[in-house]
Structures are given as structure tokens and as C-alpha cells.
Amino acid sequence: SESNFKSLCENPRTGNDPYNNNQPYPDQQGSLLNENNWLRSWSNNTYLWYDEIVDRNPANYSSTIDYFETLKTNATTSSGNPKDNFHFTYDTAEYNQLAQSGVSAGYGVEWKIISPTVPRKIVVAFSEPNTPAATENLSRGAEILEIDGVDINTQTQSGVDTLNAGLFPSALGESHTFKVLDLGSNQERTITLTAEEIASEPVLQVTAMDTNAGKVGYVVFNTFGTLIAEESLVNAFSQLENENVDELVLDLRYNGGGYLAIASQLSYMIAGSANTSGRTFNRQIFNDKHPNNNPVTGQAIQPTPFYNTTIGFSVPEGQSLPTLNLSRVYILSTDGTCSASESVINALRGIDIEVVLVGGTTCGKPYGFYATDNCGTTYFTIQMQASNHVGFGDYADGFSPANTAGTVGVVVPGCSVEDDLEHALGELNEGLLSAALEHIETGSCPTPTGKAVKSMMNKSNADGLSLFDSEIFRRYEFIRQNKFFHKVSSTH
Numbered sequence: 001s002e003s004n005f006k007s008l009c010e011n012p013r014t015g016n017d018p019y020n021n022n023q024p025y026p027d028q029q030g031s032l033l034n035e036n037n038w039l040r041s042w043s044n045n046t047y048l049w050y051d052e053i054v055d056r057n058p059a060n061y062s063s064t065i066d067y068f069e070t071l072k073t074n075a076t077t078s079s080g081n082p083k084d085n086f087h088f089t090y091d092t093a094e095y096n097q098l099a100q101s102g103v104s105a106g107y108g109v110e111w112k113i114i115s116p117t118v119p120r121k122i123v124v125a126f127s128e129p130n131t132p133a134a135t136e137n138l139s140r141g142a143e144i145l146e147i148d149g150v151d152i153n154t155q156t157q158s159g160v161d162t163l164n165a166g167l168f169p170s171a172l173g174e175s176h177t178f179k180v181l182d183l184g185s186n187q188e189r190t191i192t193l194t195a196e197e198i199a200s201e202p203v204l205q206v207t208a209m210d211t212n213a214g215k216v217g218y219v220v221f222n223t224f225g226t227l228i229a230e231e232s233l234v235n236a237f238s239q240l241e242n243e244n245v246d247e248l249v250l251d252l253r254y255n256g257g258g259y260l261a262i263a264s265q266l267s268y269m270i271a272g273s274a275n276t277s278g279r280t281f282n283r284q285i286f287n288d289k290h291p292n293n294n295p296v297t298g299q300a301i302q303p304t305p306f307y308n309t310t311i312g313f314s315v316p317e318g319q320s321l322p323t324l325n326l327s328r329v330y331i332l333s334t335d336g337t338c339s340a341s342e343s344v345i346n347a348l349r350g351i352d353i354e355v356v357l358v359g360g361t362t363c364g365k366p367y368g369f370y371a372t373d374n375c376g377t378t379y380f381t382i383q384m385q386a387s388n389h390v391g392f393g394d395y396a397d398g399f400s401p402a403n404t405a406g407t408v409g410v411v412v413p414g415c416s417v418e419d420d421l422e423h424a425l426g427e428l429n430e431g432l433l434s435a436a437l438e439h440i441e442t443g444s445c446p447t448p449t450g451k452a453v454k455s456m457m458n459k460s461n462a463d464g465l466s467l468f469d470s471e472i473f474r475r476y477e478f479i480r481q482n483k484f485f486h487k488v489s490s491t492h
Helices: 032-046 066-068 092-101 157-167 229-243 258-273 340-350 431-442 456-461 470-480
Strands: 090-091 103-106 109-115 121-127 143-147 175-181 187-196 197-200 203-211 214-221 247-251 257-259 281-286 328-333 354-359 365-372 372-373 377-380 384-385 397-401 410-412 414-416 484-485
Touching: 032 066, 032 372, 066 377, 090 092, 092 377, 109 372, 143 157, 157 175, 197 484, 203 229, 203 384, 203 431, 214 229, 214 431, 229 258, 247 431, 257 258, 258 340, 281 340, 328 340, 328 431, 340 354, 340 384, 340 397, 354 397, 354 410, 354 431, 397 414
Parallel strands: 214 247, 247 328, 257 484, 328 354, 354 414, 365 484, 397 410
Antiparallel strands: 090 377, 103 197, 109 121, 121 143, 143 175, 175 187, 203 214, 281 384, 365 384, 372 377
């Protein structure tokens, strides 16, 4: 049993845990082998595909991270992608800080990594307000040309390390210089960005616009992964409820997921009481060792309902949620639309709410995990698959708009449209929003471009030196993509 090895640490933490009611850390003196043995037993007990792990001697590994990387399946999906694309770790203190407050070290910019290998292309997807990026007027569509004097197309490992360090600062106060080319400009400029504590704003925009088809609400929602997302969504949907919108365009193109409970609340706020009462938002399926009880909490497995009240994450518990009572929703998507975002799509489809997808194929993550700390490292290993009210949960290759060319996932109504980095989010002529408004008014789609942005998830298959080493990639993916997770607490 993993309990034989839990909290037996090579380097025990001392003092009290500020994220656990200031209780003393549970760590006791142990060894690296104790930590690896815990990983082996914990994975064998809780990993969804435990019987596909190749059992290796934990004594042969001098790093818990290296050993953890082996504790997953090597199988692939029907499209040839890895079945498990979501196996990662995070420093526990940093994870708790980010999960509780949305605060991380950074510039307040969302990078769009179009190509991580030569010829590389990195552009700005958006900047958070009141951040270093915003101060330097680093706006959507700006292209990165150099970092700290290193050309973006460097072909040396030291050069790539420099690029990584600049893109993803690891500590507050780090400064890096960037040569950028702003959208629509032919004049390069050099800026300096210094990493600060960035408190992400989950809802970046909310507005209601008058169209020929009625009043359309538009919400840019970028993360379920911070507790303040509850308050942000309540405020946004209260505004749209007061506006009496007829349609909703929900922009999830950069939303990599987060708390399922907040995803359930969002789904309720879209569909309303009549559509969700007595119905299931999400059913959890664990491995065959645990058909009836959750292996992490020990509780009987119960379906997750559509939550119709506040949970208490960031607003007082028990308040009725606003709702739009819609029978249809437009969702803007890319391959950065992941996890809890996909659970909203799947849950609404399961109760016959029409979901119209505009953009690209989503990332494909019908899986979840409990963030589990041991000895100061928080581990994320897939422990469950999620299904909707009618029992569907097989979308490991994502959801695809109906006219998507080439390899597709689960086909849903909608329009295949390339992410438009040449217009600001919320502009009426921005590609995805414009296509959604056109479909609302006419029921038709623009002609697909046939272009495809290289997926970050397939970067490891690229030839040559690529941006990101494994540690930076884990940090990057946690912050901006693919996290649909549970945080264990006494009440939720």
C-alpha cells in the first residue's frame, strides 16, 4: 500500500503549511527509495490504466521525476496520438499559490507557440491588463524575433535554453529583453519585461452586442484553474442575464481547464434549471480496482450534478447562480481548449443543449486527476475518465467542428476557422467571433482555410531542437493548458 511510504521524504519539509490551515507538514525522514516506492504503489492503485504501466525497479532511479515519467501507458489513440498526454508534476508550494489565487511569476502574456522548431514562430495571443506586458504595449499578434540577443531560430542548445528562460521566467524579478515586431508594423522594437506576480483574470471580456438575430452575449473565459473563476463567472453571467441576451458566444479558445465544479456551475448558468434539474453533469469512472468507491477520497462514487448555487470558492456559499436559460451555445475553440472546457461541451451535449463549435479541434482530455502532494512535489496522474448524462466520454481526439478537414475527433455542428491573430479578441471582424455571428444570423459557415496550427501536444515528434525542456513544458502546460483536476478538501 502507498500508505506504507507516504510522506517518508529524502528532504522533509519543516514548519507549517500555509495552504492547509497552517498545519505542520506531514513529512518524516525517509529516503528517495521511499518516495519512489510511494509513486509505484500509488500509481498501481489509482492510475486509470495501471495495468499498462511497465513495472520498473524504483531503486534504479535517482530522481522521483524521472521515475514518475515511466509510470504511465505508452498506448496511442486511434489517431496515433499518445493516450496519456497529461502526466506531469509541479512544485507543491507554487501549485498551491497558483491554484488558490491565480498568481504566478510571469509577464501577463499568453504566448501562441505556432512552431516550437525551426522555423520557429511565437506570437502574442493576448496580454493581461495591468501587467508588464500591457505596460510595454505587447498586444495580440506581435511576433517575437529575439530573446536576450538570441535569434528565435537559434539551432544551439544554449540558445534554446536562453529562449526558454526568457519566455517562461522561473522567479520574480527576472528581466529579459525581447525584440518584437508588432502586428501591422514594419519597425522592430526592443522591450524589457520583468517577471512579477501575475494574478490572472479568468474572464477577460464580457459584453452584449445587438445583431440582426437579437442580442448576443460574448464572454472570453480563459481558465477554470483558479478559485476566483467562480466570482468572475457569476459577475459575467449576472451582467448577461440583466442584458436579456438571446444567444451566447463563449470564447474558450485558450482555456485549458481547471476545477470541474466551476465547469458544472458554468454549464448550469448557460442552460438553466429546466434543462439541468435531476441530470448529471459528470460521471467519474475509475480503474477496475475501484468500481464503487473513489480511490482518493474513499467515498462512494456519485455523479456530479449541475451545480445551481455558489460553492464558496470565491463568493459566499449557497447563493443562487444567474442563468441564461439557453437551448444553444456557440463555443470558440482551438487545440488549447481542453479538459474542463471540453467537459462543458460534453455535459451540455448530454442534456440536448445544442453546442456549435467554431474554430478548431479541441485538445482531447476526457480524463481527470487529483492533485496529490508527496514530499513537496504535487503529482498529476490520470485517475478517472468522465462521461456525461447519457454515458458518453470517448473524446480522446477532441471535438471537431463539422466541416473540419483531415484528422478529426468527435464531430459536432459548427465551423472550422483558423485562429485569427490579426485582430483583437472581441473585435467584430476577428475571425472566430465573426464566423460565430455569421452562423447565428444565417446558419452558414465561412469557407474553411484549410490551414492548421501545429499542435503543442505533438511537439515531441518534431525534428531538431525544440523549445521547452521537460521541466519548462510541465510548468507551461500547467499554467495555460490541459488541467481538469480536483482539489481534495473536507467539504468540496
